[in-house]
Amino acid sequence: xxxxxxxxxxxxxxxxxxxxxxxxxxxxxxxxxxxxxxxxxxxxxxxxxxxxxxxxxxxxxxxxxxxxxxxxxxxxxxxxxxxxxxxxxxxxxxxxxxxxxxxxxxxxxxxxxxxxxxxxxxxxxxxxxxxxxxxxxxxxxxxxxxxxxxxxxxxxxxxxxxxxxxxxxxxxxxxxxxxxxxxxxxxxxxxxxxxxxxxxxxxxxxxxxxxxxxxxxxxxxxxxxxxxxxxxxxxxxxxxxxxxxxxxxxxxxxxxxxxxxxxxxxxxxxxxxxxxxxxxxxxxxxxxxxxxxxxxxxxxxxxxxxxxxxxxxxxxxxxxxxxxxxxxxxxxxxxxxxxxxxxxxxxxxxxxxxxxxxxxxxxxxxxxxxxxxxxxxxxxxxxxxxxxxxxxxxxxxxxx
Ligand SMILES: *Cc1c(COP(=O)(O)O)cnc(C)c1O
Numbered sequence: 001x002x003x004x005x006x007x008x009x010x011x012x013x014x015x016x017x018x019x020x021x022x023x024x025x026x027x028x029x030x031x032x033x034x035x036x037x038x039x040x041x042x043x044x045x046x047x048x049x050x051x052x053x054x055x056x057x058x059x060x061x062x063x064x065x066x067x068x069x070x071x072x073x074x075x076x077x078x079x080x081x082x083x084x085x086x087x088x089x090x091x092x093x094x095x096x097x098x099x100x101x102x103x104x105x106x107x108x109x110x111x112x113x114x115x116x117x118x119x120x121x122x123x124x125x126x127x128x129x130x131x132x133x134x135x136x137x138x139x140x141x142x143x144x145x146x147x148x149x150x151x152x153x154x155x156x157x158x159x160x161x162x163x164x165x166x167x168x169x170x171x172x173x174x175x176x177x178x179x180x181x182x183x184x185x186x187x188x189x190x191x192x193x194x195x196x197x198x199x200x201x202x203x204x205x206x207x208x209x210x211x212x213x214x215x216x217x218x219x220x221x222x223x224x225x226x227x228x229x230x231x232x233x234x235x236x237x238x239x240x241x242x243x244x245x246x247x248x249x250x251x252x253x254x255x256x257x258x259x260x261x262x263x264x265x266x267x268x269x270x271x272x273x274x275x276x277x278x279x280x281x282x283x284x285x286x287x288x289x290x291x292x293x294x295x296x297x298x299x300x301x302x303x304x305x306x307x308x309x310x311x312x313x314x315x316x317x318x319x320x321x322x323x324x325x326x327x328x329x330x331x332x333x334x335x336x337x338x339x340x341x342x343x344x345x346x347x348x349x350x351x352x353x354x355x356x357x358x359x360x361x362x363x364x365x366x367x368x369x370x371x372x373x374x375x376x377x378x379x380x381x382x383x384x385x386x387x388x389x390x391x392x393x394x395x396x397x398x399x400x
Contacts, residue, residue: 002316003316003317003318004316004317004318004362004365004366005318005355005358006317006318006319006352006353006354006355006358006362006366007318007319007320007351007352007353008202008294008353008354008355008358009151009152009179009202009292009294009295009320009351009353010320010353011201011202011207012201012202012203012204012355013204013355013357014201014204014205014206014245014249015204015249015252015356017248017252018204018205018206018245018248018249018252019245021244021245021248022206022241022242022244022245022248023241025043025046025240025241025244026241029042029043029046029240030043030240031043032237033047033229033237033238033240034227034228034229034237043238043240046240046243046244047067047238047240047243047244048062049244049247050067050243050244050246050247050248051065051067051247052247053247053248053250053251054198054211054246054247054250055213056251057181057182057186057250057251057253057254058177058181058186058187058188058196058198058213059186059187059188059189059190060188060213061216063216063231064188064213064214064215064216065211065212065213066211066212066213066214066230066231066233066234067209067210067211067230067234067238067239067242067243067246068209068210068211068212068234069208069209069210069239070199070200070201070207070208070209070210071100071102071176071178071197071198071199071202071210072102072199072210073210073212073223073224074176074178074197074198074199074210074211074212075100075102075103075106075145075176075197076102076106076223077212077220077223077224077234078145078174078195078197078212078214078220079093079103079106079107079110079143079145079174080106080109080110080221080223081220081221081222081223082142082143082172082174082195082218082220083110083115083142083143084220084221085219085220085221086142086143086172087115087142089142090138090139090140090141090142091114091115091116091140091142092115092116092117092118092138092140092141092142093107093110093115093116093117093118093141093142093143093144093145094117094118094120094133094136094137094141094143094144094145094146094171095107095117095118095119095120095144095145095146096119096120096121096122096128096146096147096157097119097120097121097122097334097338098122098126098147098150098152098153098155098334098335098338098339099145099146099147099176100147100151100176100178102176103145103147103176104119104334107119107145116140118136120132120133120136121338122155122338122339123339124339124340125153125155125286125287125290125339126150126153126155126286126287126335126338126339127155127157127158127287127290128146128157128158128162129158130158130161130162130164130165133146133162133165133166134165134169137165137169137171141169141171142171142172143171143172143173143174144162144165144166144171144172144173144174145173145174145175145176146159146162146173146175147175147176147177147178147179148175148176148177148179148180148184148186148196149177149179149180149183149184149291149292150179150286150292150335151178151179152285152286152297152322152333152335152336152351153285153286153291153295153297153335153336153339153351154179154286154291154292154294154295154296154297155286155287155290155291156180156184156290156291156292159175159191159193160190160191160192163191163192163193164192166192166194167192172194172195172218173192173193173194173195174193174194174195174196174197175193175195175196175197176197177196177197177198178197178198178199178202178210179202179292180292181198181202181203181250181253181254182202182203182204182249182250182253182254182257183203183261183292183293183294184257184261184292184293185257185258188213188215193213193215194214194215194218195212195213195214195215195218195220196212196213197210197211197212198210198211198212198213198250200242200245200246200249200250203249203250203253204249204252204253204355204356205242205245205246205248205249205250206241206242206245206246206249208239208242209239209242209243209245209246210246211246222234222235224236253356260293260356261293262293264293264294264354264356264358265293267354267358267360267363268293268294268295268296268354270360270363271296271352271354271363271366271367272284272288272296272298274363274367275296275298275367275370276397278367278370278371279300279370279371279374281300281301281302281395282298282299282300282301282395282397283298283299283301283345283394283395283396283397284296284297284298284397285297285298285299285336285339285341285349286339292353293354294353294354294355294358295351295353295354296351296352296353296354297322297349297350297351297352298349298350299336299341299345299346299348299349299350299395300348300349300350300374301345301348301383301388301390301395302348302378302381302383302384302388303348303374303377303378303381303383304347304348304377305321305322305347305348305349305350306321306347307377308321308350308373308374308377309321309350311373311376311377312369312370312373315369315373317365317366317369319350319351319352320350320351320352320353321349321350321351322335322336322346322349322351332346332347332349333346333349336349341394342389342390342394344383344388344389344390345390345394352366
């Protein structure tokens with residue numbers, strides 16, 4: 001049996017239609033898009049077609065889309081590029097405590113270069129408010145960067161409202177929309193977004209290809225210097241097949257988006273509600289409403305996320321956790337700590353992220369095996385009502 005893959009926030013499978021579209025660009029239409037001959041011109045045409053597909057999906061113009069090597073590069077470019085292009089105006093950047101490391105580590109690096117960064121706290125559901133953003137703006141603020149939706153707990157941020165605040169104060173607004181593209185509707189005009197990062201492999205496109213939207217008229221410094229590709233803004237021979245892939249993938253992902261999102265949300269809620277019904281002492285991380293349609297994140301009292309992952313894997317279920325070893329560090333997820341979870345509870349987290357191909361039967365299977373796994377692990381755990389320091393209140397899910 002194939003694994004039940006519930007780790008779509010980490011990466012997704014390339015869909016067959018996307019692969020089909022990409023294949024000829026490896027062996028047949030492999031020209032360098034900068035070449036003058038017709039093989040090169042065919043490649044150029046394919047790139048410009050993909051640029052239109054990406055632009056259409058977020059309400060942008062094709063000239064506002066730049067292809068990159070993924071979400072991390074897009075985040076680095078937007079933030080470093082805006083910081084350096086505006087450093088005569090000011091040196092202050094506003095972000096949140098729950099951003100992806102591609103944003104947080106970029107900001108930390110900029111701090112070493114003399115920039116000042118405000119890391120806004122979030123509430124217990126992982127939300128930052130437009131009021132917090134507004135209060136943090138100073139006459140030195142040059143950039144606000146807030147993710148559209150969180151990759152761990154699924155929280156959707158009030159991006160349109162933050163965009164309005166940024167616009168009113170004439171501060172650039174970047175959003176890491178890597179988890180949001182293909183999951184919720186996005187419109188850079190309506191949401192006043194100046195820069196937006198996305199990554200192909202998070203919506204059934206290939207890995208190593210991303211895009212950055214930069215609103216027309218905004219100048220940011222170049223990150224990758226060299227040739228004149230991407231209108232002189234991002235050097236390097238284009239990842240032709242990857243670009244064709246992200247174009248096709250975003251087109252498919254944003255087709256009938258609301259319908260697909262409603263179906264996924266219902267499946268996600270059945271998973272979460274089923275877990276809460278069957279397993280005592282579980283908390284839901286992130287809000288019940290206003291979370292990504294595919295994201296379920298729970299903390300299970302008295303046990304380690306890591307051990308749940310191993311047991312699930314043996315049962316043929318692929319999931320993820322915000323606990324220690326997965327992330328290669330001893331600290332639990334910065335996101336789970338930022339929503340106020342004690343270390344013990346953050347260590348007991350389990351993230352299951354559904355995909356467009358997740359079935360009801362797969363959800364049933366998880367609901368069947370997870371309670372057994374958890375009661376087995378609890379029976380062996382050193383943590384229990386006597387040894388745990390965590391209060392019952394942390395595991396209260398009374399409010400939706
Ligand atoms: C996956 C992810 C990234 C990084 O994207 P890559 O294409 O893997 O570099 C950045 N931000 C968020 C929110 C992500 O989920």
